[in-house]
Amino acid sequence: MKEKIFLLFFISGFVFAQNPKEFINKIQSKFNSISNFTAKFNQTFFTAHGTEGGKTSGNFYYKKKNKFLVEISNNTISSNGNTVWNYDKRFKRVVISNFSDDPTSFSLEKFIFAYPPLCKAEILKEEGDVLLLTPKDN
Numbered sequence: 001m002k003e004k005i006f007l008l009f010f011i012s013g014f015v016f017a018q019n020p021k022e023f024i025n026k027i028q029s030k031f032n033s034i035s036n037f038t039a040k041f042n043q044t045f046f047t048a049h050g051t052e053g054g055k056t057s058g059n060f061y062y063k064k065k066n067k068f069l070v071e072i073s074n075n076t077i078s079s080n081g082n083t084v085w086n087y088d089k090r091f092k093r094v095v096i097s098n099f100s101d102d103p104t105s106f107s108l109e110k111f112i113f114a115y116p117p118l119c120k121a122e123i124l125k126e127e128g129d130v131l132l133l134t135p136k137d138n
Contacts (some may be wrong), residue, residue, distance in 0.1 A: 019123075020121035020122060020123055020131065021121070023121070023123055023131055024116045024121060024131070027112060027131070028112055028113060031108070031112045034064075035063065035064050036061070036062055036063040036064065037061075037062050038059065038060065038061050038062070039059070039060045039062075040057065040058070040059055040060075041057060041058060041059075041060055042055065042056075042057045043055065043056050043057065043058075043072075056072050056073055057072070057073075058070060058071050058072035058073070059071045062108060065081045065109075066079060066081040066099060066107050066108070066109065067079060067080055067081050068108075073089075074088065074089050074090050075087065075088055075089065076089070079099055081099060082098070082099050083096060083097070083098060083099060084096070084097050084098070084099055115133060116133060118135060118136060119133035119134055119135050119136060120133070120134045120135075120136055121133055122134070
Protein backbone atom coordinates (compact mmCIF):
# COMPACT_ATOMS: atom_id res chain seq x y z
CA MET A 1 0.00 0.00 0.00
CA LYS A 2 1.29 3.48 -0.85
CA GLU A 3 2.04 5.90 1.96
CA LYS A 4 0.65 9.41 1.67
CA ILE A 5 2.28 12.60 2.85
CA PHE A 6 0.17 15.63 3.74
CA LEU A 7 1.69 19.10 3.81
CA LEU A 8 -0.60 21.70 5.30
CA PHE A 9 0.19 25.41 5.42
CA PHE A 10 -2.02 28.12 6.89
CA ILE A 11 -0.18 31.18 5.64
CA SER A 12 -2.61 33.68 4.16
CA GLY A 13 -1.83 34.88 0.67
CA PHE A 14 0.48 31.93 0.22
CA VAL A 15 -1.72 28.97 -0.63
CA PHE A 16 -3.59 30.43 -3.59
CA ALA A 17 -1.61 28.47 -6.18
CA GLN A 18 -3.67 27.21 -9.07
CA ASN A 19 -1.99 23.88 -9.71
CA PRO A 20 0.16 21.47 -7.68
CA LYS A 21 3.44 22.55 -9.33
CA GLU A 22 2.80 26.21 -8.47
CA PHE A 23 1.75 25.20 -4.97
CA ILE A 24 5.00 23.26 -4.47
CA ASN A 25 7.08 26.14 -5.88
CA LYS A 26 5.42 28.58 -3.45
CA ILE A 27 6.05 26.23 -0.52
CA GLN A 28 9.71 25.86 -1.53
CA SER A 29 10.12 29.59 -2.00
CA LYS A 30 8.55 30.34 1.39
CA PHE A 31 10.69 27.66 3.04
CA ASN A 32 13.85 29.22 1.53
CA SER A 33 12.87 32.65 2.86
CA ILE A 34 12.65 31.64 6.53
CA SER A 35 15.40 30.64 8.94
CA ASN A 36 13.23 29.16 11.71
CA PHE A 37 9.66 28.58 12.84
CA THR A 38 7.57 27.02 15.59
CA ALA A 39 4.35 25.03 15.43
CA LYS A 40 1.93 23.27 17.75
CA PHE A 41 0.76 19.85 16.56
CA ASN A 42 -1.65 17.04 17.32
CA GLN A 43 -0.76 13.46 16.47
CA THR A 44 -2.98 10.39 16.31
CA PHE A 45 -1.45 6.92 16.42
CA PHE A 46 -3.02 3.92 14.71
CA THR A 47 -2.45 0.23 15.33
CA ALA A 48 -1.46 -2.20 12.59
CA HIS A 49 -5.17 -3.07 12.36
CA GLY A 50 -6.13 0.55 11.62
CA THR A 51 -7.76 1.32 14.96
CA GLU A 52 -6.82 4.40 16.92
CA GLY A 53 -4.01 3.67 19.37
CA GLY A 54 -3.76 7.04 21.08
CA LYS A 55 -3.27 10.76 20.70
CA THR A 56 -0.67 13.27 21.74
CA SER A 57 0.11 16.91 21.15
CA GLY A 58 3.20 19.01 21.43
CA ASN A 59 5.42 21.76 20.12
CA PHE A 60 7.82 21.70 17.19
CA TYR A 61 10.70 24.17 16.83
CA TYR A 62 12.75 24.24 13.64
CA LYS A 63 15.90 26.01 12.48
CA LYS A 64 17.53 25.66 9.04
CA LYS A 65 19.81 22.71 8.28
CA ASN A 66 17.76 20.08 10.14
CA LYS A 67 18.04 21.54 13.62
CA PHE A 68 14.85 20.87 15.55
CA LEU A 69 13.24 20.31 18.92
CA VAL A 70 10.05 18.30 19.44
CA GLU A 71 8.38 18.47 22.84
CA ILE A 72 5.63 15.98 23.64
CA SER A 73 4.28 14.79 26.97
CA ASN A 74 6.81 12.04 27.74
CA ASN A 75 9.59 12.73 25.24
CA THR A 76 11.85 15.47 23.99
CA ILE A 77 13.60 14.91 20.67
CA SER A 78 16.26 17.35 19.54
CA SER A 79 18.80 17.53 16.74
CA ASN A 80 21.69 19.78 15.78
CA GLY A 81 21.53 18.43 12.21
CA ASN A 82 24.19 15.78 12.90
CA THR A 83 23.10 14.08 16.11
CA VAL A 84 19.64 13.30 17.53
CA TRP A 85 18.92 13.16 21.25
CA ASN A 86 15.72 11.32 22.22
CA TYR A 87 14.98 11.87 25.92
CA ASP A 88 12.33 9.69 27.58
CA LYS A 89 11.07 11.61 30.64
CA ARG A 90 9.37 8.59 32.26
CA PHE A 91 12.54 6.50 32.39
CA LYS A 92 14.97 9.45 32.59
CA ARG A 93 16.88 7.94 29.68
CA VAL A 94 18.41 9.50 26.59
CA VAL A 95 19.29 7.75 23.34
CA ILE A 96 21.85 9.55 21.17
CA SER A 97 22.24 8.60 17.53
CA ASN A 98 23.47 9.96 14.22
CA PHE A 99 20.90 12.04 12.37
CA SER A 100 20.92 9.82 9.27
CA ASP A 101 20.58 6.58 11.28
CA ASP A 102 17.81 7.64 13.66
CA PRO A 103 14.24 6.59 12.76
CA THR A 104 12.82 9.46 14.88
CA SER A 105 14.68 12.08 12.87
CA PHE A 106 13.35 13.54 9.69
CA SER A 107 14.46 16.21 7.29
CA LEU A 108 12.07 18.98 6.37
CA GLU A 109 14.44 19.81 3.52
CA LYS A 110 13.78 16.34 2.08
CA PHE A 111 10.02 16.71 2.51
CA ILE A 112 10.04 20.13 0.82
CA PHE A 113 12.61 19.58 -1.96
CA ALA A 114 13.47 15.90 -2.54
CA TYR A 115 10.10 14.14 -2.15
CA PRO A 116 7.76 16.20 -4.41
CA PRO A 117 9.48 15.16 -7.69
CA LEU A 118 9.06 11.51 -6.63
CA CYS A 119 5.34 11.93 -6.05
CA LYS A 120 2.06 12.63 -7.77
CA ALA A 121 0.90 15.96 -6.33
CA GLU A 122 -2.72 16.96 -5.81
CA ILE A 123 -4.38 19.91 -4.07
CA LEU A 124 -7.35 18.99 -1.86
CA LYS A 125 -9.45 22.16 -1.73
CA GLU A 126 -12.18 20.56 0.37
CA GLU A 127 -9.60 19.97 3.11
CA GLY A 128 -8.58 23.65 3.18
CA ASP A 129 -5.78 23.73 0.59
CA VAL A 130 -3.92 20.57 1.55
CA LEU A 131 -1.14 19.31 -0.69
CA LEU A 132 -1.39 15.53 -1.05
CA LEU A 133 1.80 13.79 -2.22
CA THR A 134 1.44 10.15 -3.25
CA PRO A 135 4.62 8.24 -4.23
CA LYS A 136 4.76 7.36 -7.93
CA ASP A 137 5.96 3.87 -7.03
CA ASN A 138 5.94 1.65 -3.98
